[in-house]
Amino acid sequence: MKRNSRLSGVLHVLLHMAEADRPLTSEALASMMSTNPVVIRRVLAGLRRDGMVHSEKGHGGGWRLARDLSDVTLRDIYVALGEPGLLALGHRTESPDCLVEQAVNAAMEQAFQEAETVLLDRFGEITLAALSADFHERLHRRSDDAV
Amino acid sequence: MKRNSRLSGVLHVLLHMAEADRPLTSEALASMMSTNPVVIRRVLAGLRRDGMVHSEKGHGGGWRLARDLSDVTLRDIYVALGEPGLLALGHRTESPDCLVEQAVNAAMEQAFQEAETVLLDRFGEITLAALSADFHERLHRRSDDAV
DNA sequence: TTTCATGTAATAACATAAGTTACATGAAAC
DNA sequence: GTTTCATGTAACTTATGTTATTACATGAAA
Numbered sequence: 600m601k602r603n604s605r606l607s608g609v610l611h612v613l614l615h616m617a618e619a620d621r622p623l624t625s626e627a628l629a630s631m632m633s634t635n636p637v638v639i640r641r642v643l644a645g646l647r648r649d650g651m652v653h654s655e656k657g658h659g660g661g662w663r664l665a666r667d668l669s670d671v672t673l674r675d676i677y678v679a680l681g682e683p684g685l686l687a688l689g690h691r692t693e694s695p696d697c698l699v700e701q702a703v704n705a706a707m708e709q710a711f712q713e714a715e716t717v718l719l720d721r722f723g724e725i726t727l728a729a730l731s732a733d734f735h736e737r738l739h740r741r742s743d744d745a746v
Numbered sequence: 747m748k749r750n751s752r753l754s755g756v757l758h759v760l761l762h763m764a765e766a767d768r769p770l771t772s773e774a775l776a777s778m779m780s781t782n783p784v785v786i787r788r789v790l791a792g793l794r795r796d797g798m799v800h801s802e803k804g805h806g807g808g809w810r811l812a813r814d815l816s817d818v819t820l821r822d823i824y825v826a827l828g829e830p831g832l833l834a835l836g837h838r839t840e841s842p843d844c845l846v847e848q849a850v851n852a853a854m855e856q857a858f859q860e861a862e863t864v865l866l867d868r869f870g871e872i873t874l875a876a877l878s879a880d881f882h883e884r885l886h887r888r889s890d891d892a893v
Numbered sequence: 894t895t896t897c898a899t900g901t902a903a904t905a906a907c908a909t910a911a912g913t914t915a916c917a918t919g920a921a922a923c
Numbered sequence: 924g925t926t927t928c929a930t931g932t933a934a935c936t937t938a939t940g941t942t943a944t945t946a947c948a949t950g951a952a953a
Contacts, residue, residue: 601909601941602836603747610850611838618846624898632838635943640899656899657951673853685861687831689749691758691779698888699765702880703757706820710868714832714861721857733849741845748910748940771929782912787930804920807929 600687606677608632609642610730613676616652617668617731622661642680649679669728677722685715747834753824755779756789757877760823763799764815764878769808789827796826816875824869832862 612628625636625643632639643662646652653665677683688711690704759775772783772790779786790809793799800812824830835858837851 600748600750600831600834602831603834603941604836604838606835607838607847607850607854610854611844611847614846614850622898626898631844636899637901637944638942640901644900654899655951656897656949658897658953660898660951662899673857684747684749684834686865687747687750687834688753689751691751691754697758697778698884699761699881700754700758701884702877703754703761705880706872706877707754707757710820710865710872713868714865717864718833718857718861721860725853725857730849730853733852734846737845737848750910769929773929783930784913784932785911787932791931801930802920803918803928803930805922805928807920809930 602687603683605642605680605683606673608634609646609676609680610673610727612639612643613652613664613727614730614734616662616664617727619663622655622659622663624661628662645681646676646679649675651676651679667728668731669726671727673722673725673727674719676727677719685718686711749834750830752789752827752830753820755781756793756823756827757820757874759786759790760799760811760874761877761881763809763811764874766810769802769806769810771808775809792828793823793826796822798823798826814875815878816873818874819870820872820874821866821869823874824866832865833858 611632615628615631616623625639628639629636643652643654647654647665650665651671652662654660654662688707690707692700692704695701695704758779762775762778763770772786775786776783790799790801794801794812797812798818799809801807801809835854837854839847839851842848842851
């Protein structure tokens with residue numbers, strides 16, 4: 600089953616925006632992500648509704664962050680993306696008449712809940728500022744290696 | 747993102763096999779699951795490799811369980827199915843050159859690992875026998891209601 | 894008023910999973 | 924032994940969901 604990398608992609612884009620001192624166009628972001636500008640606009644449109652980013656038309660326009668890096672957690676981004684399903688596994692039937700299937704669903708559901716809770720809790724602990732700090736650390740490490 | 751219900755489906759099938767006192771044909775199982783017999787065979791062929799089920803051809807043939815219900819956990823079944831991906835989220839690029847993306851991946855990967863561990867641990871604690879017991883409980887509850 | 898950039902709908906291309914068909918293999922019934 | 928029943932498996936078709944592309948409208952700055 601193919602995995603949804605939208606959250607991963609959005610974080611990538613947001614951090615690039617954080618590094619830039621001017622708005623970045625959909626086209627610039629799309630080429631960083633090797634995708635199409637329209638895809639970028641579609642995804643960022645969702646984040647704009649939640650006040651994560653801001654967009655401007657015309658010359659010098661493009662996308663920039665609307666909130667402080669330390670104010671935003673991965674969980675916030677995840678919610679802004681519409682809370683897509685976290686788990687690749689699911690039930691065959693959501694409300695089955697078959698008692699066998701009801702028993703199966705009940706057992707799995709509990710495990711699913713726990714895993715989702717763990718994942719979201721972790722996401723809630725990671726701010727964009729932390730990601731940015733990690734990035735800058737890697738940057739220094741790389742330049743040290745080069746010397 | 748669509749969820750993989752193969753594990754759910756297989757558990758359903760196995761419990762039905764546990765209730766039957768004779769081999770069940772692919773056709774019988776397929777009609778319970780409203781799917782195609784060939785699909786059943788494909789999936790159960792994987793479980794047979796791991797010794798979970800046994801199949802026989804010809805008259806009176808079909809599928810039956812090869813192990814005791816209390817010996818098999820959901821995790822065993824999951825492994826027999828080839829350990830399909832557990833999470834719906836993933837990385838955009840597995841080994842990125844971009845340091846921004848490396849930072850993103852690192853942060854998410856840890857959260858992913860924890861969630862997967864929780865899920866697999868839970869699966870490891872649930873035996874088919876426990877599912878079967880839950881099913882029989884539901885059966886009694888239903889017949890009580892009917893009275 | 895031209896250029897640049899987003900906003901958005903409609904459509905196409907692609908990937909994956911599920912379902913279907915067709916036929917070979919082998920076991921039991923007769 | 925030959926007919927019937929059931930699995931084994933390859934090849935193919937259908938269904939579904941995601942991503943990419945095209946086309947054009949909107950609005951801001953040069």
